């Protein structure tokens with residue numbers, strides 16, 4: 001028996017009435033149940049409720065940016081620049097969930113007009129401090145879209161956002177409104193089909209509300225008449241390393257920052273050393289098992305890592 005019974009109607013597509021029960025979870029002293037809508041194929045956790053902006057902010061996922069200037073390192077950022085090479089001076093890009101702004105900063109260097117929004121006000125502060133970005137807002141997406149003076153964009157970027165949304169349909173409708181007729185949506189989201197998905201706690205509740213595969217993404221964007229024109233899976237090996245390490249992670253950096261207690265002062269070298277050492281330690285321990293899994297995933301065509309897609313309007 002599932003912890004929580006399935007709803008009458010799907011909280012994502014508001015059409016589906018048939019659900020497959022996937023799994024129960026007990027996390028942060030609370031029960032959750034995961035279901036899959038047989039209509040839209042999206043998997044969602046019950047209770048289907050966001051922990052709110054403050055709850056996410058308290059996770060403090062950008063803490064490391066206080067001591068190390070953010071730079072492009074994620075697979076989806078690199079992939080974007082690999083497949084999109086020609087940027088004109090007038091190109092406008094909106095990054096929803098822009099975090100500390102390192103991606104927008106790269107685009108600005110290439111001559112684009114860049115805009116961004118993130119509910120995490122600490123991240124936006126750092127984006128301003130490090131990269132001097134102008135059109136970036138510490139707002140929820142709902143509030144951001146209330147601005148009637150938004151320009152029309154050539155690209156709307158949605159990296160690692162979908163899994164947190166309470167209302168994906170309303171969100172993609174808003175995205176469509178600010179997109180030029182031939183504009184593109186670039187999206188990334190954890191692949192729920194990946195190996196060892198249960199180990200890394202990366203897209204689990206209470207932070208995440210939904211889990212996605214390429215079919216579920218296609219279904220959602222078909223509602224605004226968009227289709228995938230490009231799909232690949234990034235960070236396949238890195239995510240496996242992360243999953244293997246999740247059990248052994250010590251959180252040394254955060255502890256060291258707390259101990260050195262730098263409040264506005266220039267942080268010492270010590271946490272930086274721990275940070276870089278930590279990254280290599282994880283790699284050394286997990287390298288071999290992750291490599292074997294990665295190879296097996298390649299052979300069996302597993303959709304490991306993070307889904308990266310380009311979406312374009314269906315014409316005609």
Ligand SMILES: [Zn+2]
Pocket residue numbers: 010011012013014015016037038039040041042
């Ligand atoms: Zn549904």
